[in-house]
Amino acid sequence: MKKIFLLLVTALFLLSLYGCNTSSSSNNPTEQTTVTDTDDLSLDTDTDSETEFNYDLEIYYNDKKIDNLNLFDALMPTEDGLIYSKINETSPNEIEYYRYYLDKKNSVKLGSIKNWSMQINDKAYVNNHLCFMASTGDITDEENRTLEFIDIDLNKNKMTTVFSDKGGFPYDTITGADNLVIITKVLNNGTSLELYDTETQKFKQLKYLEFDDKNSIGETIRKVSIDKSTKTISLLVLDCISQNEASLKIETYDYDMNFLKSYDISNISDDSNELIQGVQVFDFKNNYLFYQNFSITRCIGYIDSDKLKKSDISEDVDDTFSIVSASEDDSDTNLLYKRAESSSENNYIYLFDTTNKTMKETKFNIEEKGYTIGGISRIGKDNLMIMMSPDNTDEKSNLNPRIYFTKLSDLNFQ
Template structure:
């Protein structure tokens, strides 16, 4: 099944400072196109050692500026600060990971990855462990790339490479909730769904879906969601009957992987090409589907009588509409924003009472838009605002705000 995916990565080396990238390629004889327009992070393997990849970020806490950080990526908020990465100043193909403490205004180094080239934004935060995938080597060449699974134990501030998979697929996914860390491994003829134990650092295969790579026939897992309330594992499955006959489905299982239900959501788009796209965000709970792919499709929809009904509660849903990153799954509310909106609107959708509320973040601020948003716990938010530099004359720095969801005035 790598045939249907590997074309995704042929142009993924060159990203801008904030990690945005676009690539496309012919996917099969029907000339359907698979697009990645992601916040994934990567480096060009021919990077000049003098190139500046790190940037200055102003840190705000309780509405006051408290510090500046020079970094490559603000990775994830914690209860007492954040995890961030930084490109080594003398060795640009080495990325370092740090933990920043708000009270001390200081950082400690957790570890590093050498010959680093890319990491996707999928991550799981479970049992105070942060787990994610990173690629080293040449990601366009299966013979010369390695996929590493990283576990950062925040109880001990210890970073461990749990496995290094020679030739591993750079877009393998990681999902976490309710003490579960679940990964997908894309293999030559299928997808392996595996459970990771943060205590033993061992893996257990939960399910295997076969895919005939030669004929592009079979099933593959696009994304995984975990509902801790119903103890349900939800798989977003691309089902290929032929190169031209594809469907997108949600398959639900209990924690013992007993099959429960299947929902066909192929009507999520009128364009069949959209069904084969890589998926950036997927959550399914209380019969609500929250979906964002790497192309143009965004959806908040209700599934009734096994049929997807799209919601019209958010106006003008387009490819600038983004969901907040959630290293911890299990929320009944969904946060989202439009990343080119200078009014900085944030939307809060409740999957229980079916309400949509909106607020403006920092309405007094001018010429900034929300670049990214990350959520851990029920109330902790990390919001990065980026200066509008349309005229390319701005000398303003991006700003990182630590704030509480409960402090935002949603109406």
């Protein structure tokens, strides 16, 4: 299954995932839209400076500048700072991972990955462990690439490569919540759903779906969502009936993987090509669906009489909106944001409560002009890390990107 779905990824994080061959346009390039989306750089070994990849980032806490960091990617906020990566100054094929403490204003090195080529957005934060996937080698060549599963124990500030899968698919997904870390492994002619134990560092297969690579027919798991309140696991399953016909459905299971229900959500889009696109956000809890693919489809909907119905709110949620994917699904609320398209407009953050089905909004602007929201990361219920990016439409901006640490409870939602 890997061979027919793997595509060359551009420097702007072209994350098109596996799907049916319904259309040659089913693998649309996608710009980097959140701070946690990491570019695939395919780094050249003869690069002699890190400045092409790392950049200066200003750190703000409670609206006050407290520090500067030189980094490649801000991976995830923590309760006391953030986890970030940086390209090695003398060896650009090596990426280093650090933990930054806001109160001490210093960083602790966690580990590094040599011959690094790419890391995707998906992460799981469970039991104070940060788990994610990274690829080494040539990601376009199955014979010369390796997929690594990384576990950072934040109790010990220790980074461990749990496994190295030669030829592993670079876009395997990972989801975490309620002591569960679940990954989907794309294999030849199938997808394996596996549970990872942060204490034993062992894996257990939960489910396997077959896919006929040669004929592009079968089922594959797009994304996984975990609902802590109902103790259910939801799979977003793409069913390729033929090379020209596909459906999209949600399958729900209990924690023991006993099947509960299935919902066809193919009406999420009138364009069949949209159904097979790579999926950035899939969150299904309290019967509410939050969906965002790497093309143009965004949906806030709910299941009624076993069918997907789009919320009235969805009518105003177009491709200028982004849904915030939390590393730790520990809340009954979801965040969205709409970035200002010019310095004269406002940035908006939206808070949707899946329990009482209400949407509130707040403006998020900073005093200095020329900044828009570049991305938001969330951990737990209250910790936010908001990336403010220079509005460089004229390509003349000399402003540095900024990160603002804030509490969700401190934002004035109305």
